Amino acid sequence: MRRKALSLLLLSLLIGVATQLTAVQATYHYSFSYAPNNRQWFDSVYEEEVTNYTVQWIAYQFAAYGRLLYYSSYYINAQPVDYIYPLGSAEHNSNIDHIAFFTKGHTYQGPPYVHQKPHWAHMCHTTGNYVWDLQIAALATGKTKLAVVWHCGTAQSYIQWSSMICDTCGKYYSWPMAYTKYNGMSLDGYNNPSTGAPYAFIGFWGYSEQFLSNFGLDYPWYYYHFVAYFYQMLVQNQFTINDAIDQACFASSGDWWPLHWLSQYKAGWDPDGPNGGPNGNLPPWDTQGKILGNGDAHYPGYPW
Numbered sequence: 595m596r597r598k599a600l601s602l603l604l605l606s607l608l609i610g611v612a613t614q615l616t617a618v619q620a621t622y623h624y625s626f627s628y629a630p631n632n633r634q635w636f637d638s639v640y641e642e643e644v645t646n647y648t649v650q651w652i653a654y655q656f657a658a659y660g661r662l663l664y665y666s667s668y669y670i671n672a673q674p675v676d677y678i679y680p681l682g683s684a685e686h687n688s689n690i691d692h693i694a695f696f697t698k699g700h701t702y703q704g705p706p707y708v709h710q711k712p713h714w715a716h717m718c719h720t721t722g723n724y725v726w727d728l729q730i731a732a733l734a735t736g737k738t739k740l741a742v743v744w745h746c747g748t749a750q751s752y753i754q755w756s757s758m759i760c761d762t763c764g765k766y767y768s769w770p771m772a773y774t775k776y777n778g779m780s781l782d783g784y785n786n787p788s789t790g791a792p793y794a795f796i797g798f799w800g801y802s803e804q805f806l807s808n809f810g811l812d813y814p815w816y817y818y819h820f821v822a823y824f825y826q827m828l829v830q831n832q833f834t835i836n837d838a839i840d841q842a843c844f845a846s847s848g849d850w851w852p853l854h855w856l857s858q859y860k861a862g863w864d865p866d867g868p869n870g871g872p873n874g875n876l877p878p879w880d881t882q883g884k885i886l887g888n889g890d891a892h893y894p895g896y897p898w
């Protein structure tokens with residue numbers, strides 16, 4: 595793929611994206627993608643712009659795919675209602691089999707604290723509005739087979755085979771458990787995929803990258819290119835999750851996922867500091883991109 599071609603597609607193709615298809619079969623699948631664009635922290639006007647293009651691009655990939663019936667919705671300047679009610683309706687709709695979920699934004703960790711266990715929340719567009727892990731967990735029924743949660747700290751706290759439900763600490767959930775409701779995901783879905791189930795979760799231990807960051811990437815690649823190319827490979831080219839992310843890694847830096855900057859462990863890293871160093875406004879945090887679960891799965895709903 596020509597790198598400039600992808601940028602041009604993202605900047606020009608996404609006018610009038612179809613967000614729904616006419617139902618022609620009893621069961622169907624759904625893709626949700628979200629851009630909260632919270633300026634309380636780091637989302638400049640240009641960061642918002644490329645994030646908006648990216649969530650539209652994801653919706654377009656699913657809506658334009660003809661083999662399986664996919665409904666596809668995207669939410670720009672997303673608020674709690676955009677996360678809670680559409681996802682809850684889809685999870686509890688008997689006609690929906692598989693859900694692919696994507697969100698890009700920032701994380702709030704804090705109260706309520708119960709027995710020193712914090713809860714996590716996605717920061718929504720308006721300052722002070724959050725979507726909590728407990729809210730997502732209450733909606734989920736196990737239909738979200740792929741969750742890509744491009745927020746800080748989203749791969750943390752998941753413990754394989756644990757119930758992740760703690761009555762004495764306020765029913766604490768990790769984000770992977772909250773979305774998939776499945777406690778058997780491999781902690782390394784790339785090298786050791788849990789092939790017995792279709793669930794997969796892509797997130798971060800530590801900081802997630804802004805879409806206008808190019809740390810670890812070859813010029814002119816940015817992380818919004820990376821995500822867009824991953825979904826193109828996943829949906830249109832019908833690659834597995836691992837193969838699709840390998841293609842995005844190789845195209846953006848010449849390395850496969852195990853050697854790509856995004857998957858490398860970075861101790862005390864601050865994305866706001868010079869060259870990602872410890873001298874920015876954010877406290878340094880150990881950081882690493884993670885693939886949990888079955889990385890050998892195709893996108894949700896694809897016949898295996």
